[in-house]
Amino acid sequence: MHDLGEIAQWLESHTIHHISDVHATLPDPTFMSNGRQFVSFSSNNYLALANHPRLVTAAKQGLDRYGVGNCESRLLGGDLEVYRELEARLGALKHKSDAVLFVTGYMTNLGVLSTLVKAATLARLHGYRPKTRRKYAYYSDEFNHISIREGIQMSGALRRTYRHCDMNHLESLLQTGDGTTPIIVSDGVFSMEGTITPLPDLVALAERYGAILYIDDAHATGVLGEHGGGTSEHFSCYSPHIIQMGTLSKAFGAIGGFVAVDRDMADVIRLASSAYGFTCPPPPDQASALLAALDLMAEEPQRRQKLWDNQRYFIERIRPLGYQLLSTETAIVPVLIGDTELCVRYVNVLREEGVHVDSVQFPAVPLGQARLRFMMNAAHTKTQIDHAIGVMESIGAKAVS
Numbered sequence: 001m002h003d004l005g006e007i008a009q010w011l012e013s014h015t016i017h018h019i020s021d022v023h024a025t026l027p028d029p030t031f032m033s034n035g036r037q038f039v040s041f042s043s044n045n046y047l048a049l050a051n052h053p054r055l056v057t058a059a060k061q062g063l064d065r066y067g068v069g070n071c072e073s074r075l076l077g078g079d080l081e082v083y084r085e086l087e088a089r090l091g092a093l094k095h096k097s098d099a100v101l102f103v104t105g106y107m108t109n110l111g112v113l114s115t116l117v118k119a120a121t122l123a124r125l126h127g128y129r130p131k132t133r134r135k136y137a138y139y140s141d142e143f144n145h146i147s148i149r150e151g152i153q154m155s156g157a158l159r160r161t162y163r164h165c166d167m168n169h170l171e172s173l174l175q176t177g178d179g180t181t182p183i184i185v186s187d188g189v190f191s192m193e194g195t196i197t198p199l200p201d202l203v204a205l206a207e208r209y210g211a212i213l214y215i216d217d218a219h220a221t222g223v224l225g226e227h228g229g230g231t232s233e234h235f236s237c238y239s240p241h242i243i244q245m246g247t248l249s250k251a252f253g254a255i256g257g258f259v260a261v262d263r264d265m266a267d268v269i270r271l272a273s274s275a276y277g278f279t280c281p282p283p284p285d286q287a288s289a290l291l292a293a294l295d296l297m298a299e300e301p302q303r304r305q306k307l308w309d310n311q312r313y314f315i316e317r318i319r320p321l322g323y324q325l326l327s328t329e330t331a332i333v334p335v336l337i338g339d340t341e342l343c344v345r346y347v348n349v350l351r352e353e354g355v356h357v358d359s360v361q362f363p364a365v366p367l368g369q370a371r372l373r374f375m376m377n378a379a380h381t382k383t384q385i386d387h388a389i390g391v392m393e394s395i396g397a398k399a400v401s
Helices: 003-013 053-066 081-093 105-116 119-124 146-155 167-174 199-209 231-235 263-272 284-299 301-321 340-352 382-398
Strands: 030-033 036-040 098-102 136-141 158-162 181-187 212-216 242-247 257-261 332-338 358-360 370-375
Touching (some): 036 382, 053 284, 081 257, 098 105, 105 146, 105 212, 105 242, 105 263, 119 263, 136 146, 146 181, 167 199, 231 242, 257 263, 301 332, 301 382, 340 370, 340 382
Parallel strands (some): 136 158, 181 212, 212 242
Antiparallel strands (some): 030 036, 242 257, 332 370
16 A cells, blocks of 8 residues: 555544544634534634625625636736735735735745745846856744745755744854855744744844845734734834735735735746746635725724734733743744643643634644644634633643543
């Protein structure tokens, strides 16, 4: 039997908790599963926009106008005004003159990171003659998302990994760059840690060593900053060195990914990235819904304020219970449990009480660092948070025997 068949048999005979349950409705933040209602503390729908009537109405209008999909690459005739409008709005949110839209955030990282180091080679096929032949090297935070790591691997460029948010270690690697042009890559908010990258320090290093700085702002866009502009707005830190990536399936409540860049760089990415030129964009109804999401983010800053109020209330309630919180900087609040099996038992007890929380285990995090990843939502009520805290208090008292 081939390996896949053996793996399938092994999965069937073991309790593997990485395979998720199937639900009847989406979390907003409550949802139905197997006839029961749960409160989700594991949804990326931070601002509770996914089911908002204005997004639904905008998507329906997009369906009526465009149908369910354009069935074409944007380079080959599938471009629409609604995509260009969305890209202009996303660029403005990130203080850039343009943006490039991809079908998902994952594809954005694969498509852009695999392309940056090859753009000059591809352009030479069309007659471009570079003044300098450059060799690139990526410098990646050890806790970066897997899509970043895979995008870098696809590029074929050298990758050097620096310790999590350790700027001294990063600089020591940059100092031994051997004539390569560096591309520093970091999550803005780290999805398993809940930490925020020290962006001003990264910008300083990028400027000092002539590096491109690529920030994956998936969990920061729409959440951090006064207007939801993400990590740059959070720190009031902008630089021409920064390529800002974001997803549209988290705070925006829809689907898609993008990079916000200046217009000349956007044109290079559109021409060079296979993930842009050889596949379809998100359905046009999603672009219509995303324009409505941008409007709501601007009109209703109280949504973001409620998210942060809930985050502070959750931390205030759980701290006295004695659990180790890995970070309290963002809407992601990981509670370290350590042992994988113990972490799974926590999840099962919480689920019995109607609370849905992710158990994050190896290989998503290092061995021995399994954790409960509580993700806060603008639509959580204090009653829902109090119930989750009560369950955690009860589990801690019983030590999950």
